[in-house]
Amino acid sequence: MTVLAARPANEGPDERESPRSRGRSVLVRLRPVLLAVAAAVALILAFPPHDLWFLAPVGVAAFALATHGRRTRSGAALGFLTGAILFGVMLTWTSTQAGRMPWLLLSGLQAAYLAAQGAAAAYTSPLVVRRPWLIAPVTAVLWTLQEALRGRVPFGGFPWGRLAFSQGDSPLLGFAAVGGAPLVTFATALVGGLLVALFMIFTAPGSRTGRAGFTASSLKRAAAVTGAAVLTVVAGLAVPTTAPRGRAVTVAIVQGNVPRLGLDFNAQRRAVLDNHVNGTLELARRVAAGEAAKPDLVVWPENASDIDPLRNPDAARLISEAADAVDAPILVGTLGQAADPEKIINVGQVWHPSTGPGERYIKQHPVPFAEYVPFRSLARKVTDKVDLVRRDFAAGDRPGVLQLGPARIGDVICFEVAYDGIVRDTVLAGGQILAVQTNNATFNVAEAEQQLAMVRLRAVEHGRDALMASTVGVSGFVDAHGRVYGATSFFTAAVVIRELHIDNRRTLATRLGAGPEYLFVAGALVALVAAALVRRRAKTEEEQ
Incomplete structure (x- = not known):
């Protein structure tokens, strides 16, 4: 993560700073907010009635970029912003008979889960500083954890708006036959996380050889991440779906x-x-x-x-x-x-x-x-x-x-x-x-x-x-x-x-039940514990 030195409090703005530089500075400060809004818009368009399923990984990527490297409170605020826009638009149908108040309350409750996810994403940021590729599985397990909680609490939960439900026309839908909705959500978020990893590789310090291009190391890592994303999509297409063979x-x-x-x-x-x-x-x-x-x-x-x-x-x-x-x-x-x-x-x-x-x-x-x-x-x-x-x-x-x-x-x-x-x-x-x-x-x-x-x-x-x-x-x-x-x-x-x-045959997903979801939730908990250990070690080193 880049650490910016703060200007002393007694110093005013640099009078030599050009309007273009000031505009760029404002844009940098607003970037997380713009990314959070972009995440919501992309996710809205991924779901019916728009059905632009390929924007779901884009929305996940924008959300991860918005919250990465932020303080936990900032991550929570950005997550809530994404959730409020996403569910506020997606759930407008709840207001047609019951009025605005139930719609606002339900949308706000659902947004609170994305706020928690945003806080968790910010908290786990130190894990991926030196290993950008880790942001993909961390993003995927955190997204699955959020959906698991939102689908159960309170009053039995409200699972509307799960990433899996946006993938009806996607190659990733095939994963449903193996691990149900949790695996489709995981795969969708994983592709989004891989997009972020690709971005981080190409924007990391030392990734360029100058104006001529990127270093060989950067290109190799980018190729590996791209290959992982393609492999995920191809795997979804390759999963054999079970069609009934009975009368x-x-x-x-x-x-x-x-x-x-x-x-x-x-x-x-x-x-x-x-x-x-x-x-x-x-x-x-x-x-x-x-x-x-x-x-x-x-x-x-x-x-x-x-x-x-x-x-x-x-x-x-x-x-x-x-x-x-x-x-x-x-x-x-x-x-x-x-x-x-x-x-x-x-x-x-x-x-x-x-x-x-x-x-x-x-x-x-x-x-x-x-x-x-x-x-x-x-x-x-x-x-x-x-x-x-x-x-x-x-x-x-x-x-x-x-x-x-x-x-x-x-x-x-x-x-x-x-x-x-x-x-x-x-x-x-x-x-x-x-x-x-x-x-x-x-x-x-x-x-x-x-x-x-x-x-x-x-x-x-x-x-x-x-x-x-x-x-x-x-x-x-x-x-x-x-x-x-x-x-x-x-x-x-x-x-x-x-x-x-x-037919009476059962798919692997039917036999496994919630097993894949429990595995992803365990992965999310491991990521949070690992982030706590990394933060604790960094704090100890600073004190020494």
Whole structure:
């Protein structure tokens, strides 16, 4: 690190300093802030709806450069700046119904994790002073540590915005089949760290032979770092993804759409149910006319029937009419009564032709402040929007594996797709096709596309064909290579049909579970301890 001698306090600015020099000096002082902002912008563009996945390593590199060599407090401030911009933009959809305050609080909480990462990056800077290449693995493990914490704390965490979820079209997506989302994040951050290492090699004192070029040593180190970056990308392409080899089943997704304006709550619920029933009846008509393939199973989205068909005969009659007409079982997103009479449950309910209700899955991870309100009296002092959640949702305690016609469906509901363990549990319990039931009606298309990106990663991670069924969009199918088919438009009624394949094989990522993430977290802790030892030794040498 370069140490700049401070000008004595009694000396004024150098009167001979040119305007160009003063401008350069200001730019040098602002460089960390500009890099922190650039990191946020690059990361925003890497995620849906922009999908410029190659900017994710660039954002990581800009973040690492901004925080490298800074004091711990400065690193934290720069990290918070990046996080506030990143999550403030990415999570704007949270304000569409709940207002600005919850959006600002959630964005600020997520930014605090990047602040901690920025502090850790600054703290570990002494490790890479003499070995610039070390900044790549250190950056990668710190980024993975930050995501591991953010995805668990508080209230079960909020894993939105993980680097892995930006890599749907990237060569690095293949790593999901080996180590899941943590390995994809690690690889993405590693490439970003290697970009920083390359920059540091070429800007280090003694790297140049003069105006003629760089030293042979600098060029060799740069070639090695470049080779490591290329090797990482090629390795991602070379990872064999597991495609299902079992029998094909025909699956239909019914996206019924919802009324946007003009109806009160009860009328809206009935209208949404009617839309999904009518969409299914129209599908049955097309099948009978030979215009569409007959589905083996049908999937409705979360909240397709917020009228509990187990307690409301009229809703049960309508759903039975739809299932009988299409002659296939339907996975219905609905609500139900919890064992606690004060609470309700979010349910994926199987509904068979002729016989009616079958197995059901109860959502295991209700969303805090959206499906239940922790510390309600305290939260009400921040915003009265918490009272929109009139009754808390109870959590289920079993993976969502349901027999739906010829296939065992691994069902997860809405935001659960962001949580590694919940999705993995459905596969371990026998899920052959991944189904994500969601309701995006209170958000926007950016949120829906961000969620679909998670489905893409999960399909590769577990070697399963997958689908996402939304009330309003985006709905669609994803194959085990992460490719999307039949994606619907937003706020439209649609029915999409595709053959998916079932399989019971497990990828290495499925078998390893959180093992790779624990390894990276251990690496981050080793880096922090090593930095503490280096700092302690440097302090001792100074005192001597």
